[in-house]
Amino acid sequence: MSKKDQDIENLLSEMPDINDERSFDEYYQRISTQLNDEKQTHNQTNKRWMLPAFVTAAAACLLIIIGLQFMNSNETTDMNMAQDDSESSAEEGSMEENESADESGQISTQDEEAEEMDILLSQSMTVTEQELEGSNQQEQMTYVVPNNDLTGYIPLSIPSRTEQPEEMFNLINEHLNEDRLGVDTSIFNHLVYLGLNDEGLPIIEVDQSSIQGSAMETAVINALNFFEPLGYNRVIVQNSEGTDVEFPQMGTTNEIQLQQSKKTYKLYTNANQLLWLESNMTSNSSIAAAIDNLKVSDEESGVMAPLPEELNFTLSEDQNELTMTFESIPNVNTEQELLYLVESILLTAKSYGFTEVKFEQLGRDQIGKYNLDSPVKVPVYVNPISD
Amino acid sequence: MKETFQELYDRFHQDLYQFIFYMVKDKYTTEDLVQEVYIRVLKAYDTFEGRSSQKTWLFSIARHVTIDYFRKQGRRQKQSANRFDFEEHGNLIKDEQPTPDEIAEKSEDIQMLYKCLDGCTKDQRMVVILRFIQQMSIKETADILNWTESKVKTTQHRAIQDLKDQMQKVKGGHTE
Known part of the structure; x- marks a missing residue:
């Protein structure tokens, strides 16, 4: 380490302690109040997710109505714009002439809202066999990751982008935006797919030091279930030295049996995102x-x-x-x-x-x-x- | 609940408050986020008790709460943070207690470094706060961030390099 590096580290360690003026009692009072308020709200309704759905439906209706108005408006204006050669330019021109600044702002805002709530809206959050058969949809990979509060797991399916779907295991961070989805993908930082062994089973290198406690063990096993839909009923695990991995609950092993457990699926919301969250039964x-x-x-x-x-x-x-x-x-x-x-x-x-x-x-x-x-x-x- | 909260508060409050403060650099936001952390912890306390160390768990939640905050602030906050001016905004953290603003008067370098933290990524900032300001070990930091120790080391190294570069630029581009 250079002297300059050491200087920076020393300076950082000399940064001042920051003390909180708010007292224990004040925090306790505020926390108690908030928890009680939430409890009361909970008793009043257990369907808070309905609100965004209603907002969404209302926004969608508005968009349709305004869209129809613009269509009518465009038709009228198009007739008066014979000098315009192309239909598209006429449409653009008519839009420009007919839209007041306020209308533009309204449309823009509604479009943004509709976009933001894209997933939250009236959409199914599954893919069915019928949909796969009726389209050119690719095979999908499913990553199972904890939510931000570590209170449950969320399966996330994305189309496979490689000829060898197993390789997608290492690419989660390229395809999922954990901030946007409100999930924690960091468990995958501790797992690396190395390839298939002689028996054709996936070999996963597990960062031994990352598996501290049963919660982490569960997270690892859930992550490894990525391979189950690909037709594997077990995977080989090894540590960075190529030897068996020690799990807190299972003990030392070199393979993990993959099996789907019994689960419930409930709605999980994070910001504007609505997803199915699974909990083990x-x-x-x-x-x-x-x-x-x-x-x-x-x-x-x-x-x-x-x-x-x-x-x-x-x-x-x-x-x-x-x-x-x-x-x-x-x-x-x-x-x-x-x-x-x-x-x-x-x-x-x-x-x-x-x-x-x-x-x-x-x-x-x-x-x-x-x-x-x-x-x-x-x-x-x-x-x-x-x- | 009060006993649980008292225990958490006595053991971790100072570190928790400081971690969040150095992440968001605003006293009132820090208080709100600290409160949010406690609420999440207390709600899930029965679920998580004993599964991992309380400290690791508490700071993991603090990390998520802070990331959530930044995400909600969005691009505007990011731009604002990039333009953060220590002297201009120093009053936000000015109170009866020693603050970076006051301490910074004693050290121009510390003041400059405090400002340069804004140029680090969120991950880098978390690592340098935990490692050097909070004086946590590589392992503790890795546990809190749910990273490997090697990732902590790599991020720490990059953060120090970035801070060093920024400091040099601010000082006029001196070389080693």
Whole structure:
């Protein structure tokens, strides 16, 4: 280290201590007040996520109305602009002439709002087999990462960009913006895909020092589940010296069995982003318990229940098909809420091994892309993310 | 809850406050973010207790809260931080306690360095604050940031180089 480097370090260490004027009692008072306020708010409603959905729907309606107005306006003006040669330039000209400054500002703001809420809007947050078959969509890779509060895990699916999809494991930071998504991808900094061994199994180098505590162990295993949809049921792990890895719970091992655990899927919001967040259920839990759990919010962590509290239903199983019969039509206010309800059940059912879900007495025969007349196939991918 | 909060406050408050202050450089924002950290910690305390060291966990949350803050501030904040003028904004941190502003009067270099921190990336700033201002070890820093120790070392090295370059530019481009 050069003297200059040492000088900088010394100067940094001489930076002054900053003392807080606010007292312990003042912090405690403020924190207690805020926690109590949140508790009261929580009791008043467990559907705070509805607000952005309503805002979004309103913004979308406004855009449509204003768009129609502009279309009419353009048609009129186009007729008076015979001197313009090209249709496109006439349209541009008419737009310029007809838009007042205020209107421009309004449109711009609404466009921005609509763009910001792109994912939060009325969109499905899954990719179905039918969609894959009906398009040229590529195979997708799913990274499972903790949310910012480390209170749950979020699967994020992006199209594969290499001929060898396994190599995508090392490229997460090139394809996901963790600040925008509100997730923590740093676990992948401790894991490196090295290639396939003689048996054709992925070899992962694990930074031994990073696995401190069971939470980190869980995060590592969730991250390694990246390989499960690629057809692997286990991966080989080694430390930087090429020897076995010591895990806090599992002990020392050179391979990890990959298996999908039973999970629930709830809505997780971070800023303008809405995503499905998965939480593990115990291995002996029932699908009924899991679906009941979908009624429970944890708003403090940004986790919102996709099912209304008062929803009553019965379940029956026939091999890989789950039938859910609603005792009454779910009390939801928007198409979007109903779509989330259906998707959360489909995703949860998938983690319990079901391949199809039949919705009975839901009061609708079509929600979004799902035809509810017949059993609905569970989605293939969750939280598709575009760059 | 009060006992839990008291314990956290007694053990970590000074370090927590200082870490966030040097990240955001604003007393009132620091107070708000510190409060937010405590709220998140207290809400999840039962879930996380015992799984990792309290200090690592608390600072991990502080890191996320601070990053969230910067993200919400967006580009405007970033531009503002790049233009941060210690003398112009020194009054924001002026109070009864010794502050960088007051201490900086004793040392032009420290004042300059405080300003140059704005030119570091958020990751670099976090590392130099934890490592040199908070005097944490490489391992502690790595645990808090959930990085490898080698990444901490690399980021630290780059941060020091960047700070050195900025200092030299401010001083008129002197070479070693």
